[in-house]
Amino acid sequence: MTGIATRATRAVASSEGRRRRLNGGGPRAGTVIAFLIPFFLPFVLFYLVPVGYALWQSVRVVRRTGGQYGTSYTTFGGFEQYAEVFQNSEFWASIGRIGLFGVVQVPVMLFVALIMALLLDTPLLRLKSFFRITAFMPYAVPGVIAAIMWSYLYSPQLSPIVDLLKGIGLEPDFLGPGAVLWSAANVSTWLWTGYNMLIMYAALQSIPQELYEAAKIDGASNWTIAWRIKVPIIAPSIVLTTVFSIIGTLQLYAEPAVLRQISSNISSTFTPNMLAYAVASGNNYQQAAAISVVIAVITFVLSFGFMRLTSKKAGL
Amino acid sequence: MSRKVTHTRLAVVAAAASITVLAGCSSPASSDNAAAGSCEPAKGKVTLQYWNTVPGMDKVVDLWNKKNPNIQVETKNISNDQYGAIGNALKAGKAPDLAQVGYDQLPNLRTQDAFVDASACAEATAAKSKFVPWTWSQSSFGDTGVFALPQDTGPMALYVRSDIFKKYDVAIPTTWDEYADAAEKLHKADSDLTITYFDPNNAEWFNGLLWQNNANMYGYSDDKWHVTVESDQSKQVANYWQELISDDAVRTDLAHGSTQMYAAYQKDQIASYIGAAWGYSMFRDNLPKQAGKWTIVPMPAWGANGTSGNWGGSTVAFMKDSKHLYESVKFNTWLNTDPEALALENELGGLYPAATAGLELPALSKGVPYYNNQKIFDVFAESSKKVDTSFTWGPTQKTVNLALQDAMAKAAAGDGALADALAAAQEAALKSMQDQAIPAAAGK
Numbered sequence: 001m002t003g004i005a006t007r008a009t010r011a012v013a014s015s016e017g018r019r020r021r022l023n024g025g026g027p028r029a030g031t032v033i034a035f036l037i038p039f040f041l042p043f044v045l046f047y048l049v050p051v052g053y054a055l056w057q058s059v060r061v062v063r064r065t066g067g068q069y070g071t072s073y074t075t076f077g078g079f080e081q082y083a084e085v086f087q088n089s090e091f092w093a094s095i096g097r098i099g100l101f102g103v104v105q106v107p108v109m110l111f112v113a114l115i116m117a118l119l120l121d122t123p124l125l126r127l128k129s130f131f132r133i134t135a136f137m138p139y140a141v142p143g144v145i146a147a148i149m150w151s152y153l154y155s156p157q158l159s160p161i162v163d164l165l166k167g168i169g170l171e172p173d174f175l176g177p178g179a180v181l182w183s184a185a186n187v188s189t190w191l192w193t194g195y196n197m198l199i200m201y202a203a204l205q206s207i208p209q210e211l212y213e214a215a216k217i218d219g220a221s222n223w224t225i226a227w228r229i230k231v232p233i234i235a236p237s238i239v240l241t242t243v244f245s246i247i248g249t250l251q252l253y254a255e256p257a258v259l260r261q262i263s264s265n266i267s268s269t270f271t272p273n274m275l276a277y278a279v280a281s282g283n284n285y286q287q288a289a290a291i292s293v294v295i296a297v298i299t300f301v302l303s304f305g306f307m308r309l310t311s312k313k314a315g316l
Numbered sequence: 317m318s319r320k321v322t323h324t325r326l327a328v329v330a331a332a333a334s335i336t337v338l339a340g341c342s343s344p345a346s347s348d349n350a351a352a353g354s355c356e357p358a359k360g361k362v363t364l365q366y367w368n369t370v371p372g373m374d375k376v377v378d379l380w381n382k383k384n385p386n387i388q389v390e391t392k393n394i395s396n397d398q399y400g401a402i403g404n405a406l407k408a409g410k411a412p413d414l415a416q417v418g419y420d421q422l423p424n425l426r427t428q429d430a431f432v433d434a435s436a437c438a439e440a441t442a443a444k445s446k447f448v449p450w451t452w453s454q455s456s457f458g459d460t461g462v463f464a465l466p467q468d469t470g471p472m473a474l475y476v477r478s479d480i481f482k483k484y485d486v487a488i489p490t491t492w493d494e495y496a497d498a499a500e501k502l503h504k505a506d507s508d509l510t511i512t513y514f515d516p517n518n519a520e521w522f523n524g525l526l527w528q529n530n531a532n533m534y535g536y537s538d539d540k541w542h543v544t545v546e547s548d549q550s551k552q553v554a555n556y557w558q559e560l561i562s563d564d565a566v567r568t569d570l571a572h573g574s575t576q577m578y579a580a581y582q583k584d585q586i587a588s589y590i591g592a593a594w595g596y597s598m599f600r601d602n603l604p605k606q607a608g609k610w611t612i613v614p615m616p617a618w619g620a621n622g623t624s625g626n627w628g629g630s631t632v633a634f635m636k637d638s639k640h641l642y643e644s645v646k647f648n649t650w651l652n653t654d655p656e657a658l659a660l661e662n663e664l665g666g667l668y669p670a671a672t673a674g675l676e677l678p679a680l681s682k683g684v685p686y687y688n689n690q691k692i693f694d695v696f697a698e699s700s701k702k703v704d705t706s707f708t709w710g711p712t713q714k715t716v717n718l719a720l721q722d723a724m725a726k727a728a729a730g731d732g733a734l735a736d737a738l739a740a741a742q743e744a745a746l747k748s749m750q751d752q753a754i755p756a757a758a759g760k
Binding site: 061063068069071084152155157260262265267269280282 | 536722754
């Protein structure tokens with residue numbers, strides 16, 4: 001494997017070298033800037049500026065002139081908003097809830113995605129493109145629509161599934177206090193498994209067939225090939241999808257917000273993002289900004305930490 | 317990997333730089349408290365923006381536009397996220413000229429400096445005599461200006477499925493005690509049937525019940541707000557509903573206005589609805605098959621105390637970024653006092669007018685076909701007279717409502733009691749006012 005990789009790198013390097021020589025020195029600065037602007041302009045406008053604005057808002061506090069309603073103005077408040085976030089038990093409860101959600105949902109989803117990707121990759125499976133498309137299809141459904149659709153399936157008043165289960169003597173309460181977190185997790189899993197599967201499948205496709213042939217000659221079964229060869233090779237993709245999933249979990253909003261419309265067991269502070277929204281909707285934009293910044297930092301630490309941990313372990 | 321690190325570092329540096337830049341140009345807003353706008357008519361044609369949540373309002377506006385070629389109005393329906401839309405537009409400096417705002421949210425937006433005082437326009441101040449007094453008092457903040465014109469109110473009443481009550485031989489209740497008895501009887505007769513549902517996610521409705529029991533939650537004196545969300549009156553209401561919930565005599569799994577709620581009514585699983593005047597068109601439009609089965613009677617009373625509650629109702633507010641105050645006043649006054657406009661709003665959107673003239677509309681003295689030709693508006697008119705007019709809202713009502721809802725949902729799920737929800741709401745009220753630098757204290 002390493003041999004192949006090095007050879008490929010060398011080939012690319014030498015072709016680049018040739019091109020450079022043909023051009024007589026590197027590309028001009030103007031060309032570089034022209035190519036970079038389509039990336040850099042939106043990056044500044046939609047990433048750096050909002051982040052900067054959030055940081056700025058988060059260090060401000062509201063003050064007010066006297067009277068029954070007064071007039072408000074904002075002024076520098078140092079870390080006052082952050083101190084409030086750290087003391088907010090609702091915030092930590094929402095982080096805990098999301099933690100539980102992620103610890104269960106992410107491994108389940110990625111395990112299913114991996115199994116599906118491996119099955120798609122076996123030579124035994126027929127109708128490959130059909131299965132690939134159907135598995136990927138849920139991802140094409142916008143998250144809010146998916147949540148609305150599932151909310152009908154969960155609702156005892158409208159759901160054919162609940163009716164069926166009642167027919168065999170079960171009394172499911174998908175929206176009950178204990179179950180609603182997992183009902184939301186199910187919507188996320190349904191939405192994202194196909195997407196993750198596709199990333200893993202794409203990685204599997206790039207493994208050279210010679211490896212399998214060599215393994216077969218050595219007497220490896222399909223099972224051994226899958227677990228001893230395929231999975232380790234696509235480990236970087238698995239790490240990547242895990243990082244995406246960690247970020248997605250911490251930013252969970254649409255699914256619980258939609259289920260909230262029909263279940264009172266989802267509070268307005270159910271996930272950190274919902275809490276931030278609720279606080280902002282109460283006109284406390286500065287506190288909402290501080291919450292957002294803390295969520296971003298936690299997301300960064302967790303996803304980056306996970307990447308560091310796994311890359312060290314797997315030597316990626 | 318290393319490339320990513322560089323990116324992040326770059327982002328942090330750039331963000332830090334932008335903070336410094338932005339911080340440099342911030343300055344406190346002027347200390348003028350909601351200055352009155354000037355009332356000069358514009359030269360030539362004007363187009364006003366009017367945001368609302370009322371079904372059929374576009375047709376009312378069409379009527380105005382036909383009659384007033386020089387003051388054209390554009391409407392936008394914001395029922396999806398009413399106060400989110402208004403709040404964000406205000407923050408961005410892009411609020412419409414006029415926006416629908418519920419009475420309970422007026423003080424909240426007032427503390428955000430959302431309105432312009434229209435009292436420079438004679439037509440606006442003259443409108444006072446045309447409205448039910450408490451609606452005027454709430455939208456003018458006790459006559460300190462004219463910040464909005466009242467549009468509709470929500471005097472409450474009891475919607476009854478008389479056929480179900482008859483079937484199980486249960487008398488239609490007139491007091492809350494009788495209502496609780498009826499609840500037990502109906503649920504005993506049919507385990508799938510409850511007298512009503514308690515929606516823990518609907519603070520506005522619950523506030524209406526508190527209002528009925530004279531549970532005044534806010535007052536202002538000695539330079540600060542006084543918060544009494546948790547009081548003997550409010551606890552009485554909370555404990556009453558807690559008992560019904562604990563006995564399974566009401567269900568708690570339905571959200572107001574949801575498909576699931578209508579489905580439950582459709583399946584004859586709920587025998588009554590404690591609602592406001594504007595709800596009449598909701599049932600008419602969503603449950604056409606139940607025409608003739610509903611009767612509307614006065615809200616159950618607390619013992620001999622015959623006061624009624626109010627749920628919802630709205631104003632049309634003058635927003636501070638408007639450049640056409642004169643024209644806005646003209647349109648707003650027509651919209652909320654003209655008999656033709658009021659009749660249309662009642663028919664299409666179910667609005668129950670806040671204008672006293674509206675209460676005498678011919679349409680409101682006729683029988684309504686869906687309700688067996690019952691003169692239902694007589695019931696609401698009677699209810700309207702019995703609404704406690706001293707009731708006021710807090711300046712952070714939205715946050716308090718959210719806290720109340722979260723705690724009510726916990727109670728409904730068996731974690732704590734509704735009385736605890738009042739304590740949570742009280743705490744949220746004080747905390748949110750502190751966050752907004754509004755001086756506040758607990759107690760009267």
